[in-house]
Amino acid sequence: xxxxxxxxxxxxxxxxxxxxxxxxxxxxxxxxxxxxxxxxxxxxxxxxxxxxxxxxxxxxxxxxxxxxxxxxxxxxxxxxxxxxxxxxxxxxxxxxxxxxxxxxxxxxxxxxxxxxxxxxxxxxxxxxxxxxxxxxxxxxxxxxxxxxxxxxxxxxxxxxxxxxxxxxxxxxxxxxxxxxxxxxxxxxxxxxxxxxxxxxxxxxxxxxxxxxxxxxxxxxxxxxxxxxxxxxxxxxxxxxxxxxxxxxxxxxxxxxxxxxxxxxxxxxxxxxxxxxxxxxxxxxxxxxxxxxxxxxxxxxxxxxxxxxxxxxxxxxxxxxxxxxxxxxxxxxxxxxxxxxxxxxxxxxxxxxxxxxxxxxxxxxxxxxxxxxxxxxxxxxxxxxxxxxxxxxxxxxxxxxxxxxxxxxxxxxxxxxxxxxxxxxxxxxxxxxxxxxxxxxxxxxxxxxxxxxxxxxxxxxxxxxxxxxxxxxxxxxxxxxxxxxxxxxxxx
Numbered sequence: 001x002x003x004x005x006x007x008x009x010x011x012x013x014x015x016x017x018x019x020x021x022x023x024x025x026x027x028x029x030x031x032x033x034x035x036x037x038x039x040x041x042x043x044x045x046x047x048x049x050x051x052x053x054x055x056x057x058x059x060x061x062x063x064x065x066x067x068x069x070x071x072x073x074x075x076x077x078x079x080x081x082x083x084x085x086x087x088x089x090x091x092x093x094x095x096x097x098x099x100x101x102x103x104x105x106x107x108x109x110x111x112x113x114x115x116x117x118x119x120x121x122x123x124x125x126x127x128x129x130x131x132x133x134x135x136x137x138x139x140x141x142x143x144x145x146x147x148x149x150x151x152x153x154x155x156x157x158x159x160x161x162x163x164x165x166x167x168x169x170x171x172x173x174x175x176x177x178x179x180x181x182x183x184x185x186x187x188x189x190x191x192x193x194x195x196x197x198x199x200x201x202x203x204x205x206x207x208x209x210x211x212x213x214x215x216x217x218x219x220x221x222x223x224x225x226x227x228x229x230x231x232x233x234x235x236x237x238x239x240x241x242x243x244x245x246x247x248x249x250x251x252x253x254x255x256x257x258x259x260x261x262x263x264x265x266x267x268x269x270x271x272x273x274x275x276x277x278x279x280x281x282x283x284x285x286x287x288x289x290x291x292x293x294x295x296x297x298x299x300x301x302x303x304x305x306x307x308x309x310x311x312x313x314x315x316x317x318x319x320x321x322x323x324x325x326x327x328x329x330x331x332x333x334x335x336x337x338x339x340x341x342x343x344x345x346x347x348x349x350x351x352x353x354x355x356x357x358x359x360x361x362x363x364x365x366x367x368x369x370x371x372x373x374x375x376x377x378x379x380x381x382x383x384x385x386x387x388x389x390x391x392x393x394x395x396x397x398x399x400x401x402x403x404x405x406x407x408x409x410x411x412x413x414x415x416x417x418x419x420x421x422x423x424x425x426x427x428x429x430x431x432x433x434x435x436x437x438x439x440x441x442x443x444x445x446x447x448x449x450x451x452x453x454x455x456x457x458x459x460x461x462x463x464x465x466x467x468x469x470x471x472x473x474x475x476x477x478x479x480x481x482x483x484x485x486x487x488x489x490x491x
Contacts, residue, residue, distance in 0.1 A: 004322055005144045008330040013161070016337065019177050020165040040175055040262045045272035047182035048175040048342075050279045052255050053080065054185075055339020057129070057402075058287050059332050060136040064309035065242070066291035067299075070214025073291070075239040077284035079246030084277040086251065090417055091273050092266035094257050097488055102254040102413065103354045109416040109485055111424035117431040119354045121408045122254055124435070126347040127380055128401035131387035133340035134159045136309070138388075140333045143313045155388055158337065163381035166341040166348075167374040175262065181338045185331040186279065189286040192328045196293040196319055209296035241458040248406030248464070252413040255346045287312070290328075294319060344384060348376040400438070400459075407463035408434030411471055417489050426475030434467035 040048070058077065066073035097105060102122065107115035138155030149157070165177070200206055207215070217239075250256065263269040294315030298304050304314050316328035352373045357364060364372070387397075408431045415422035440446050441459035448455070454462065 005326045005329065008326040009144065009333060012330050012334050015180055016165060016177050016334070019180065020168045038262055039264055040259070040268070041264055042268040042271040042275070044175055044179055045259055045263055045268060046275035046279060048178035049256060049259055049272060049276045050283065051178035051182040051185070051335065051338040052259070052342035053250070053253075053276075053280065053339075054283055054287070055129075055133050055136075055336055055343075057132070057339070058284055059312055059335060060132065060139070060309040062284075062287060063291040063312045066288045067295045067304070067308040067311045070210060070216075070292055070295075071288065072213075072217050072239065073242075073288050074217065074285065076242040076246050077280065077288070079243035079248075080250045080284070081277065081281055082243075083247045083250040084273060084280065086414075087256070088270060088273045088277075090251075091260050091269040093417055093489060094260040095263045095266045095269040097261070099261060100258070100353045101349050102252070102257050102409070103350060105257070105416060106412065106427065108488060109481070110412070110427040114412065114424060114427045114431060115354060115358075117428060117435070118409055118412075119350045121404060121431060121435050122350050123347045123380075124439070125249075125401045125405035126254070126343045127384045128387060128397055128404070130162075130340050130343040130380070130384040132397045132401075133336050133343065134162070134385055134388040137162075137333060137336040137340065139307070139310050140313050140329060140336065143310065143317050144329060152389065155385070158340070159381060159385040159388070162337055162340045162344060163378055165337075166345050166381070167377040175259070177341065178338050181331075181334045182279075184327075185335050186283055188324075188327050188331045189283060189290065192316070192320060192324060193286045193289050193293070195321075195324065196290055196297070196315065199319060200293045200296040206293070206296050209299065210292070214292065214295075237457070241460065244464070245402035245406045245458070245460050248410040248460075249402040252405060252410030254350075255342050258346060258349065290315065340384075344377060344381055348373060348380050351376040351380070400442070403458065403460045403463060404435060404438045406434075407438055407460060407467050408432075411464070411468050415471065420486055421475055421480060422471055423475040423478040423481060425478045426471045426473075429474040430467040430471035433470045434463045437463040437466055 062073055062076050065076060097108075099105060099108070103115040103118045106118045134155050135151075137158030138151045138153070141149050141154030141157060142151040145154075197206075201208065259272075260269045263272065291311050294311045295304075297319050298311070298314060301314070304311055313329055313332050316325045316332065319325070320328060352369060356372050356376075357369065361368065411434070412422070412427040412430050415427065438459045441462070450462075
């Protein structure tokens with residue numbers, strides 16, 4: 001069986017490496033590297049958007065959520081589905097703007113300070129997201145080779161491969177690798193989910209193996225010894241702690257905007273959102289189902305109980321026929337590498353476009369920009385690797401990274417497209433306030449300053465309202481944006 005797993009992984013690695021090497025030969029300019037020469041058609045956009053969005057957060061953090069809470073874990077991906085309804089209207093406007101990074105947008109609509117603060121927030125958030133992709137990939141390799149590789153060794157291997165392939169061809173490499181990965185993952189999950197459902201005994205078997213609250217989207221209630229109804233499972237507040245950061249991250253997601261900047265036309269950008277919406281609902285629901293079915297089968301396993309974020313790869317390894325299990329495990333492996341590449345490449349473009357080309361060497365040649373771009377990928381990859389080796393929890397790292405981004409950048413990005421009154425200094429104050437609160441929220445001395453009902457909540461419930469309030473109040477007392485600042489963001 002181990003030879004089969006090795007063969008599947010080898011095929012995946014060879015295919016992805018071949019795509020990266022071929023696309024490298026097509027990269028000649030800064031635009032080729034950062035936005036694939038603005039040449040991506042709708043079908044490529046659909047698959048690269050889907051693959052970049054569904055990575056370790058869904059396959060490990062979301063799966064651990066499903067292991068602990070059942071179908072209530074759908075609150076997390078549902079935030080993305082809600083966001084896509086609004087993104088449908090944003091996508092063509094983003095393609096019309098057609099720059100390289102989100103801080104480009106922030107400077108044009110607001111000012112240079114907003115650009116700098118936005119770059120800092122993206123670096124913190126996206127390197128954090130890349131880090132738990134490395135962790136997840138290392139866990140997959142450990143499950144395949146338990147006697148040979150430790151999770152830490154696997155993490156080093158994944159990081160090295162992702163850094164190498166991402167550095168080669170940039171957006172072109174990432175996007176076309178995603179086409180292969182997105183297609184494979186979707187097909188395999190569609191086949192694997194019903195197989196695991198029937199192996200778990202169908203609906204009756206699931207109910208027999210799992211507590212009742214696993215089947216409630218909000219949990220249910222039980223009577224306490226003092227005759228008070230107490231919630232069991234998520235509850236609305238806990239659900240919103242997963243839904244809100246996910247929704248807000250996607251609405252302001254630089255990876256997404258860079259894909260729209262890379263589209264052939266505004267029509268391709270808008271059409272891609274339709275395919276992405278239905279693909280995300282299908283694939284993320286299947287991922288939660290696979291995790292729940294695996295929980296019903298292996299909830300009592302000591303290894304899974306100790307590391308619940310491994311429930312999907314563990315189920316692939318032990319709950320499916322050899323070939324199907326190898327394919328599902330290979331799909332998880334490939335999907336993690338896809339997300340890692342996307343969230344590593346994106347902040348690297350910030351270092352190149354928003355720091356190097358903007359402040360250090362504005363007139364640099366294409367050759368010099370490409371060299372610095374690849375060095376930036378390596379530098380940030382090493383930083384992400386360091387974080388992955390010291391993170392206490394995949395799901396905690398995920399929510400922290402989502403919240404940094406959601407509270408600081410999403411409000412000002414949405415205001416750029418939908419508000420004519422938000423000012424430059426209103427945006428600066430929002431980015432600063434949202435980032436600061438999220439970064440310090442884990443400090444116990446800070447939490448001790450608040451009532452328990454606030455201190456026990458995720459940072460998003462404080463950081464987002466403060467950021468939005470700062471944006472509105474400061475905008476009321478500062479000069480309105482000019483017609484030139486607003487012109488590029490209209491339909």
